[in-house]
Amino acid sequence: MDKTAKRQYLQFLITLGLAVYLADKWASGKLSYYINARFFPLTLFAVCALSLMAAAGWQQLAGKAAEKQVEHAPDKNILIFQAFGLTGTPVLLTLFLPKTMLILGVYVLTALLGWLLLLRYFHNLPGRPAAEALPRSALFILSLPLIIGLAAPEQPLSSASLDTRGISLNAPMSISQQSTDSLAVQQDDRTILDWVKLFNYESDPSTHIGEDVNVIGFVYHDPRLPQGEFMVSRFIITCCVADAFAIGMPVDWPQDTNFEDNTWINVQGTLDVTQIGSQTVPMVHAASIQPVSAPEQPYLYP
Amino acid sequence: MIKIADILFNKKRNLRISLALLALLAVFGLWYQRDTLAGNLSNFATVFLGIFIEALPFLLLGTLASGIVEVFLNPGVFDCLKGKSPLLSAAAGSLMGLVFPVCECGVVPLVRRLYKKGLPISSGIAFLLAAPVINPVVIASTASAFGFGQMVAMRVGFTFLVASLTGLVFTTIQNPSEVLQNGGEVFCSIEAHDHEHGEAGYKNLPFFSKIQRILLIAMDELFEMGRYLIMGSLLAAAMQTFIPQSFLLQVGGGPVLSVLVMISLAILLSICSTVDAFIALSFLGTFTNASVLAFLLYGPMVDIKSIMMFTHVFKRKPVAYLVILPLVLVILITVSLNYFWVL
Numbered sequence: 001m002d003k004t005a006k007r008q009y010l011q012f013l014i015t016l017g018l019a020v021y022l023a024d025k026w027a028s029g030k031l032s033y034y035i036n037a038r039f040f041p042l043t044l045f046a047v048c049a050l051s052l053m054a055a056a057g058w059q060q061l062a063g064k065a066a067e068k069q070v071e072h073a074p075d076k077n078i079l080i081f082q083a084f085g086l087t088g089t090p091v092l093l094t095l096f097l098p099k100t101m102l103i104l105g106v107y108v109l110t111a112l113l114g115w116l117l118l119l120r121y122f123h124n125l126p127g128r129p130a131a132e133a134l135p136r137s138a139l140f141i142l143s144l145p146l147i148i149g150l151a152a153p154e155q156p157l158s159s160a161s162l163d164t165r166g167i168s169l170n171a172p173m174s175i176s177q178q179s180t181d182s183l184a185v186q187q188d189d190r191t192i193l194d195w196v197k198l199f200n201y202e203s204d205p206s207t208h209i210g211e212d213v214n215v216i217g218f219v220y221h222d223p224r225l226p227q228g229e230f231m232v233s234r235f236i237i238t239c240c241v242a243d244a245f246a247i248g249m250p251v252d253w254p255q256d257t258n259f260e261d262n263t264w265i266n267v268q269g270t271l272d273v274t275q276i277g278s279q280t281v282p283m284v285h286a287a288s289i290q291p292v293s294a295p296e297q298p299y300l301y302p
Numbered sequence: 303m304i305k306i307a308d309i310l311f312n313k314k315r316n317l318r319i320s321l322a323l324l325a326l327l328a329v330f331g332l333w334y335q336r337d338t339l340a341g342n343l344s345n346f347a348t349v350f351l352g353i354f355i356e357a358l359p360f361l362l363l364g365t366l367a368s369g370i371v372e373v374f375l376n377p378g379v380f381d382c383l384k385g386k387s388p389l390l391s392a393a394a395g396s397l398m399g400l401v402f403p404v405c406e407c408g409v410v411p412l413v414r415r416l417y418k419k420g421l422p423i424s425s426g427i428a429f430l431l432a433a434p435v436i437n438p439v440v441i442a443s444t445a446s447a448f449g450f451g452q453m454v455a456m457r458v459g460f461t462f463l464v465a466s467l468t469g470l471v472f473t474t475i476q477n478p479s480e481v482l483q484n485g486g487e488v489f490c491s492i493e494a495h496d497h498e499h500g501e502a503g504y505k506n507l508p509f510f511s512k513i514q515r516i517l518l519i520a521m522d523e524l525f526e527m528g529r530y531l532i533m534g535s536l537l538a539a540a541m542q543t544f545i546p547q548s549f550l551l552q553v554g555g556g557p558v559l560s561v562l563v564m565i566s567l568a569i570l571l572s573i574c575s576t577v578d579a580f581i582a583l584s585f586l587g588t589f590t591n592a593s594v595l596a597f598l599l600y601g602p603m604v605d606i607k608s609i610m611m612f613t614h615v616f617k618r619k620p621v622a623y624l625v626i627l628p629l630v631l632v633i634l635i636t637v638s639l640n641y642f643w644v645l
Contacts (some may be wrong), residue, residue, distance in 0.1 A: 015521055022355065034352040040360040049362045053524070056517035111463040137317070140527040141532050145354050152347030164543065241352035242542060243573055243581045 005061065007134045009118060012057040013111055014139065016087055017146050019050035023094035024103050032297045033156045035240040045217070051091045059083040061118060086114055156298035157241050159220045159233070159262040165234060167222060167246045192217050192234050193300045195271070195282045196247050205280065211271045213284045216295060217248065219259040224276055225250055230259065232267050237299045244299065250274055250283040259289070266290045314603045324537060331544035333503015342543050350539035353592035354532060357407050357574055357607070361531055364524040368415040369516035373504045388424060392469035396462050397632065399433030406434040406573045406602050408529060410611040412525045416479045428469030430449050430626060434575035434602035435461040444598070447579035449633030464631045471627060472620070481620040530614055534607030538572040557609075557640035560593040561633055568601030592595070592639035600632045 016197050022043055025031045031040060062082055080135035090106050097103070190198070199205045225231065233248030235241075251267055259265060262280040386394075402414055413430045417423070434440065436458055445454050475481060504512060564585065573581055578601050582594050604625050612621045 011525060012519065015524070018358075022358075025355070031355070033348060034355050039356060043355060046359040046362055049359075049366065049520070053517045053521040056514045057521055059514065060518060134522070134525055138529050140531040142525055144532055144536075145351065148347050149351055152351075153344050155344045155348060157345055157348055159544065160342055161349075238581055239573060239578075240356035242356070242538065242571060243351050280364075 005118070007136075007139060008057065008061055009115070010139050011134055012054050012061065012114070013144065014143050015050050015057060016054040016110070017107065017143070019047050019054060019087070020090050020094050020103060020107055021146055021149055022050070023091050024046045027095050027097075028100070029296055032299070033154060033241075036237055036299075036301055037297065038301070039239070047091060051087050055083040056088040058086055058114065059211045082117070086110055089282060111148050156294065157235050157244050159218055159246075161244075162220055162233075162246055165245060166230060167220065167231060167248050191215060191300055192247060192249055193236060193275065193302065195249060199280065199282050205282070206273055207283075208271050212268070213271050214266070214268050215247075215249070215284070216264065216266050216292060219263045219265060220246070220248060220295075221261055221263055222248070222250070224249065228252065229256060229283075232265060236302055238302060241299075250276070250281065251286050251289075252283060253286045253289060259291075264292050264294045265290045303329065311435060314447070321533075322508075324533070324540070328540055331540060332569040346539050346543040350535050351434060353535040353538060353572065357531055357535065358528075360405045360574055360576070361407040361527060362520070364404045365520040366411070366516065367402060367404060368411045368523055369406065369519035371412065371415045371419065372519050373512050373515050376595055377419050379419060380416070380425075388470055388473035391422050391467075392424045392428045392466045392473070393459055393462075395422075395428030395469055396432035396465045397423070398429045399435070399437035400408050402429075403437040403439050403500045404433055405437075405440070406605070406608045407527075407574065407611075409433045410608065410615055411527050414482070414615050417482065418509060421461055423475045424469040424471075424473045426469075427472045427624070428465045430465075431603045432461055432465035432622070433470055435599075436465075440575050440579075440602070441524065443576055444579040447583050453595065456595055460595070460599055460632075460635055461602075464628050464635075465632060468624070468627045471623060473625070481616055483615060484507065508624065521612060527611055527614070530610035531607050534605075534610045535570060538570065539607050541570055557592075558637055560589050561636045561640065564593040565600050565629070568597045569605050571601075572605040572607050573601065578602065590640055592636045595639065596632055598635040599636070600628060603628045 025034070026040065026043055026047070031043060035043070037157075059080065059082075090103065090110050093106050094103050143153075190213075195213070195215070198208065215232060217234045220231040220233045222231045229250050229252050232251050233246045233250035235244040235246050237244045252272070266289070267284055267286050268288050269284045272283050272285050273280055274283040275281070399409075409430055413421075413426050416429070417426055421429075441454065441458060444457055448454060472481070504515065507515065522586060567585075568578075571581070579598065582597050585594050585597065609621070609625060612624055616624065
């Protein structure tokens with residue numbers, strides 16, 4: 001097979017791979033580790049666009065192969081069938097069977113099948129000038145997200161990033177209706193974000209002292225806090241994890257069990273007020289703390 | 303002298319050098335933070351994938367739009383803009399985003415394609431800078447973050463001003479090959495061996511083949527432009543993981559410094575213009591309104607990923623103009639707002 005065709009085949013594979021990767025992230029719910037749920041439809045659009053591109057790419061390859069060997073030329077409908085079969089199957093499978101190993105298997109099988117089909121038609125295709133071939137760097141760089149995505153553990157942002165991001169005592173301000181609505185959230189359902197907002201917006205937050213608090217978050221030992229206190233925190237993302245910032249409430253836990261940073265906990269207790277620097281912030285007198293598994297949506301959306 | 307310039311600006315080698323520098327930066331960062339290495343590495347991957355997954359659909363929209371322009375738009379379509387007063391064609395370019403709603407990832411491939419169809423240079427430059435803000439989606443998202451008022455009006459108005467002025471600077475250039483890399487030739491693996499279809503030849507294709515052409519053009523452009531998006535995302539993720547943000551925030555007092563800090567944040571964070579208004583909100587308490595406006599004005603025009611894409615499409619002098627002119631204008635506008643008019 002000539003160089004141009006080889007690179008077109010790789011381009012087809014990478015495009016299909018990106019579609020499958022994104023579809024898998026969406027189907028397994030792990031997409032929420034990376035972007036705000038608001039943008040999931042856009043990712044689905046990307047999956048569709050990428051699979052259609054891969055289909056068109058396959059059709060171009062197979063069609064060209066067929067032109068060169070007229071006697072073996074499959075008719076056009078078969079080509080279209082092949083194109084959508086080869087690209088659609090893994091993507092559809094991903095959407096319905098979110099199991100990474102299985103999907104990887106189907107994907108590799110598709111790649112091999114495509115390669116064999118091409119060899120069948122392509123083995124003595126005359127070479128075209130190399131200048132037309134896609135640059136090698138493009139193929140390499142476009143496969144980086146796939147490589148990093150498969151090699152790196154699927155994890156939401158962890159407290160390790162607080163060293164560079166810091167922890168914020170302010171809720172994101174917004175004039176939009178949606179955001180001020182959350183002041184009306186029932187006390188039992190209030191998240192860390194709702195409590196922090198309450199303290200930012202209300203003129204006299206001390207009226208809330210003594211109310212029951214029940215929040216989930218991860219542990220972060222803020223150096224500003226005294227011994228026996230730590231932060232229960234969440235990351236807030238507006239768009240994607242690139243804009244994440246953490247907010248937190250100090251937890252007063254007299255038992256002082258040593259929770260490690262980044263442990264997910266459910267804190268129940270009563271609300272109190274404390275000062276960090278010059279700022280009044282809500283804090284929790286914990287009555288009980290239970291380690292829990294990380295929630296499916298690890299971040300809160302403002 | 304020319305030889306020195308050739309040595310200095312060898313594109314292929316510069317790409318390699320910047321890749322090597324990136325690797326070096328990464329290695330240094332890893333060594334510097336080796337204690338928290340494991341956590342940081344997985345955070346780096348998460349942030350990189352986050353930026354990539356978020357930006358990819360927008361880049362795809364841009365490349366698909368570019369494919370549609372290539373296949374369905376006739377080459378003479380922009381003749382009406384030629385020969386008009388330079389002011390008018392730059393202003394028209396600034397407002398074209400209302401017709402082609404793309405953000406800063408998608409606008410670069412689209413602009414190159416529009417040049418191929420005969421768009422005047424000044425209109426294209428104005429479009430490139432203004433489209434990420436002056437389009438329905440971004441105006442709506444800014445309004446939903448800040449309310450429909452002063453901030454939206456100033457964002458749209460000043461973007462229009464800055465983009466049109468920068469476009470005007472390019473008025474004297476008539477031939478696209480003076481500003482574009484490779485004389486504006488677009489890499490495409492399909493056109494080269496389909497000469498019979500040529501420039502205006504898409505008309506005669508059946509509809510299904512037209513769609514296939516659009517998809518193939520979009521895929522080629524995804525690979526061409528995606529390179530810069532991915533390298534930009536890697537760089538942005540590395541900076542976010544290894545450089546404390548509080549460092550910038552601590553610097554940030556004062557009418558001039560706060561503007562500079564917000565502009566550097568806009569460049570570093572590389573957030574898509576469709577959502578940057580929500581991010582900007584969270585800075586309102588810490589910074590003056592005018593410096594938040596600087597973030598909203600400059601971020602969509604220039605950031606790490608778009609600079610990388612610019613260098614692929616434009617020659618280096620136009621890229622320098624594209625980065626520096628808006629920078630100076632935005633600083634002038636927002637610093638004087640800081641001094642003379644408190645929002």
